[in-house]
Amino acid sequence: MSEQECSPADKYDDYVMPITKGYDPFTVTRANDTTMVTTEGDEYLDCFSGISVTNAGHNNPNVVAAAKAQLDELVHTCSYIYRNEPVANLAERIAEITPGDLQKTFFCNSGTEAVEGAIKLARKYTGSKEIVALEMAFHGRTLGSLSLTGNHAYKHGMAPTVNDVVHAPASYQFRSPYGDLPASEFAEAAASELERTIGTHTSRDLAAIVLEPVMGEGGIIVPPVGYLRRVQDIAHDYGALLIVDEVQTGYGRTGTIFASEQFGIEPDILTQAKGIADGLPLGAFTASAEIADCFEAGDHLSTFGGNPVCCAAALANIEELETGIVDNVVEQGNWLGDQLADIEAEYDTVGEARGLGLMHGVELVASDTSPAKTAAVVVKNHARDKHGVILGVGGYYKNVVRFQPPLTITRENLKRAVDALSDGIESVER
Ligand SMILES: Cc1ncc(COP(=O)(O)O)c(C=O)c1O
The missing domain is CATH 3.90.1150.10 (Aspartate Aminotransferase, domain 1)
Incomplete structure (x- = not known):
């Protein structure tokens, strides 16, 4: 050859x-x-x-058609120098489909970037530093997200990652360390363990608790009813934000557009990527206007973030999912x-x-x-x-x-x- x-x-x-x-x-x-x-x-x-x-x-033919139509009009403008219509329309649509009072979105290119941006926003808003994530969680492979990922397998040779991140045990009932408890008692035990981790491993200068509603890479771990609501309360009790990483669970995967809806939680910041544009590279994180507005010009930027072609595809994708x-x-x-x-x-x-x-x-x-x-x-x-x-x-x-x-x-x-x-x-x- x-x-x-x-x-x-x-x-x-x-x-x-x-x-x-x-x-x-x-x-x-x-x-x-x-x-x-x-x-x-x-x-x-x-x-x-x-x-x-x-x-x-x-x-998907409608997503592909939307991307092709946008390719003929405008491929790129750096979205912090110029506005473009697909960003405006998609941000409005995301505000409509996300739970609670989530309203303003930052667009990036991948899941790991969405998580990184969410951490920066939580730190800026709360003025605090420490982050709690879950053992076995996966939040990405760039150094900030990698520090939240709770699995040595992704970290070999890559340390040190970001300081001030601690991990609490996952709510993994199949391998429960608390014996054979009914789901509601297990949920309470796992949430109490998370609170104990805050007490033992942090200085209580807590910016955020970060978790996936259903763990994906960690082995499709579905938490028992009540666990996520308890964690949301714990985050707020400590003056921290709840960052819900729906990079894998979002955009219909679990039977609702976002899994948070099924668990009765309202994330303070919601991260998205993967299914958002049916394969075109796009990531996003969305927060309430109050939280989002603490970002000032220059705090966070991405050259390709908010690419019009990807955003046009995402709009068509949401329409498809809803039909x-x-x-x-x-x-x-x-x-x-x-x-x-x-x-x-x-x-x-x-x-x-x-x-x-x-x-x-x-x-x-x-x-x-x-x-x-x-x-x-x-x-x-x-x-x-x-x-x-x-x-x-x-x-x-x-x-x-x-x-x-x-x-x-x-x-x-x-x-x-x-x-x-x-x-x-x-x-x-x-
Ligand atoms: C929950 C979750 N967050 C973040 C990421 C990172 O996404 P990406 O690979 O687009 O950086 C993943 C990827 O598998 C994920 O499952």
């Missing part, structure tokens, strides 16, 4: 930093709704959505939950199946319920190679198989994915 004919895989080896090492990726050339097509023409059913991004389906896609999440998500509960009952390898909407995880365990560390990757690879179904893997112990398909998925395709999962688990148990 001549140098010009090198495959994408060879070029990745030679010219792209080795971030895909160990993942055994294929090369995708096209995608449509829940289908991804490789260079060889093989088709895969995508049940991971490019890590929970293409919520309105890959290449039946979120309803599909509830319908298919309930069915998926029932199927996964049956799988939990059937297989000893499944410790717990849990989730909300179309964000589900299946935690795989050894006979003593310790994490089955390699099993999830075996199941994921089996589903891909034998069934053409793409699943994800997550969890602090990397033992959780993740279902996070485009929210447009049909029952027929979901059934195919569930069959691929059970066959994969059988292959582990054989």
Whole structure:
């Protein structure tokens, strides 16, 4: 093969930093709704959505059309020197769809930037410094967000990160350190532990508590009812803000536009990215006018943030989600939950199946319920190679198989994915 004919895989080896090492990726050339097509023409059913991004389906025609129309008009203006209409319209729309009195938005390009900006805003507003995050949480990989991420695996060789961040135990009932409590008592125990962490690990100069409503990378951990409301109260008792990181749960993923609605909380700052523009790079954080207005010109800027093409796509994406896609999440998500509960009952390898909407995880365990560390990757690879179904893997112990398909998925395709999962688990148990 001549140098010009090198495959994408060879070029990745030679010219792209080795971030895909160990993942055994294929090369995708096209995608449509829940289908991804490789260079060889093989088709895969995508049940991971490019890590929970293409919520309105890959290449949603209305989102693509909105982006194309905007490309013909205006590709870029730096949004702090000039205004552009898509930013104005999207910010107004986000104020309408976010909970509580969230009103003003800052646009950036990714989830990690949204989290970083939210921390700066919380520090500026409160005049305080310390941040509480949760163990096993994931908030991004740039140094500020990385300091909130509660998992050593992402930090090897990267320390030191930001000071004044402490971690409280996650509300992870399957591996509860408090014994077998009813959900409401567990919620109270986990919230009390968080408050104890503030007492033992901070000087009480608290700017924010940051958490994901449902942990994504941490293994699809759904907190018990009441936990998030208690944490919101704790944050306010200490004069801190509650930053709710909906980068992964937002834009319909859990069956409402934002998961906060289902848990009855009103974030002081809400971070968004991933599903916001169905695959175009956009991040955002939204706060009440009172909190947002403490930012002064120059406090926070991003050259590409508020890109008109991405914002036009995001507007079309929100419209799409509201025309039946979120309803599909509830319908298919309930069915998926029932199927996964049956799988939990059937297989000893499944410790717990849990989730909300179309964000589900299946935690795989050894006979003593310790994490089955390699099993999830075996199941994921089996589903891909034998069934053409793409699943994800997550969890602090990397033992959780993740279902996070485009929210447009049909029952027929979901059934195919569930069959691929059970066959994969059988292959582990054989
Ligand atoms: C909850 C959460 N916050 C932040 C991030 C970081 O987003 P990004 O990869 O766009 O920087 C992620 C990414 O997985 C996430 O799941």
